[in-house]
Amino acid sequence: MSNTNIKPTEGEMEILQVLWKKGNCTVREVHEALNKKDAGYTTSLKLMQIMHEKGLVDRDTSSKTHIYRALINQEKTQQQLVNKMIDNVFNGSAARLVMQALGNKTASKEEIDLIKEYLDKLENK
Incomplete structure (x- = not known):
């Protein structure tokens, strides 16, 4: 199934x-x-x-x-749910989702460093 x-x-x-x-x-x-x-x-x-x-x-x-x-994979499930949320709630804008998430919750220094590292990787592709 x-x-x-x-x-x-x-x-x-x-x-x-x-x-x-x-x-x-x-x-x-x-x-x-x-x-x-x-x-x-x-x-x-x-x-x-x-x-x-x-x-x-x-x-x-x-x-x-x-x-x-x-039976279902955590990463795939999270990805599907986030994609659905981006489409349905943030009009397809991942940036708006990220800004809303960071505005609602205080990210730790470690989390911010991870986000910066991820953005650098995206930028250098």
Whole structure:
């Protein structure tokens, strides 16, 4: 099943972030990592079952406790979502997205240095 055009919901993205960071996890591990006060364990379980049906995660059912892993690539997913946001919210302007992002959040010196380094590479292509 090709899952390249699947657009995860906000809740699904939160679960994917946990799986991308931690690797294979049980529903309990994901639920605890999310640390949501307003959502119960069964909510996390149901969402992960839906994600399995959609092809976002795989589930190992060989033991009593099912183990989930992300099936979609973090970088590709982030790239697709950013491209969609640039098109839909910033009228196709990556520069406007970057300026908005930097205006909303204070970047550390290390982050600014990385951005400058990246811009230099782009300029020298």
